[in-house]
Amino acid sequence: MESSISRDIVAWMADPANNALAPGLAEPAFDSPLVGCASGADPLFAWLRDDIGPDFYWTPAQALQLAFPGREMRPEAVTVIAWVLPQTARTLEAHRRCRELPSLAWSQVRHYGEMINENLRRFVVETLAGQGIAAAAPVLLPQWNRATSARYGFASCWSERHAAHACGLGTFGLSDGLITPAGKAMRVGSVVAEMVLPPTPRPYTRHDEWCLRAAGVACRSCIKRCPAGAISEAGHDKELCFNYIRNVTAPYVARELLPGIPVNSCGLCQTGTPCEHGIPKRPRKRPAGEQTGELAGQGEAAG
Ligand code: SF4
Numbered sequence: 001m002e003s004s005i006s007r008d009i010v011a012w013m014a015d016p017a018n019n020a021l022a023p024g025l026a027e028p029a030f031d032s033p034l035v036g037c038a039s040g041a042d043p044l045f046a047w048l049r050d051d052i053g054p055d056f057y058w059t060p061a062q063a064l065q066l067a068f069p070g071r072e073m074r075p076e077a078v079t080v081i082a083w084v085l086p087q088t089a090r091t092l093e094a095h096r097r098c099r100e101l102p103s104l105a106w107s108q109v110r111h112y113g114e115m116i117n118e119n120l121r122r123f124v125v126e127t128l129a130g131q132g133i134a135a136a137a138p139v140l141l142p143q144w145n146r147a148t149s150a151r152y153g154f155a156s157c158w159s160e161r162h163a164a165h166a167c168g169l170g171t172f173g174l175s176d177g178l179i180t181p182a183g184k185a186m187r188v189g190s191v192v193a194e195m196v197l198p199p200t201p202r203p204y205t206r207h208d209e210w211c212l213r214a215a216g217v218a219c220r221s222c223i224k225r226c227p228a229g230a231i232s233e234a235g236h237d238k239e240l241c242f243n244y245i246r247n248v249t250a251p252y253v254a255r256e257l258l259p260g261i262p263v264n265s266c267g268l269c270q271t272g273t274p275c276e277h278g279i280p281k282r283p284r285k286r287p288a289g290e291q292t293g294e295l296a297g298q299g300e301a302a303g
């Protein structure tokens, strides 16, 4: 996506004053962002609302309407701008070594990095407002809330990962993480705005196309990386994941890493996997009759 707002996002993140791993550190929290956009009239958004929760999930126009009540927002006049903030090589290296508990760097990104992501959302909204464009960050709206999806369990009114998927930035993996061109180890954000931008092409047709399993490869890397047993051939058990983070990793972070701050940090399934820092490569086609093997150990944590 090449637009002035895309360039503004990249420039804002390149400023060390905006992108520090922790207060007072010179080290960046994130690598350079990827940015994409989609039309509010893209049928995928209505499909997502109906699939996730027609009674609570927002389309882009509905989210923007909440921020600007009394002003009609036509879906075709609304654009979603989404971004991916990739973890740095240093954070990946530190986290790959962890087996059961998160690294300091990952926990710093989960805490301070998410504050950067929030500031970026505000920056985008304010930049567009300065150009006379109505814009809002759905997850920062006071109406944003968690909900229970009949189909998927824990959910919310607006999913940053699904917005990024619609904006051509990635497809879902077995662990529910979004596999992007910069990998699955990243954070996402989005803003909806009353403007028309050319949509970013979606270089996939399936929601899980970049996960190796969608290509028939019996990859088990994220299953093996999860210390809570929350990932299986059947997918991601959100409740087991939530309980592990709430009962084990968040108290650990508050006790040992960032005193007094119980950060919801884990993400072990996002590192040490073939999809960690890029779209995983499909194996060469094997001769007919030869069985497709499991990618045992590929991309596993070092040490
Ligand atoms: S580790 Fe393998 S199975 Fe898990 S999301 Fe990545 S590619 Fe898919």
Ligand code: SF4
Residues within 6 Å of the ligand: 175, 225, 226, 227, 228, 229, 230, 231, 236, 240, 241, 242, 244, 245, 266, 267, 268, 269, 270
């Ligand atoms: S975030 Fe942690 S607990 Fe949850 S699925 Fe990933 S590795 Fe397992």
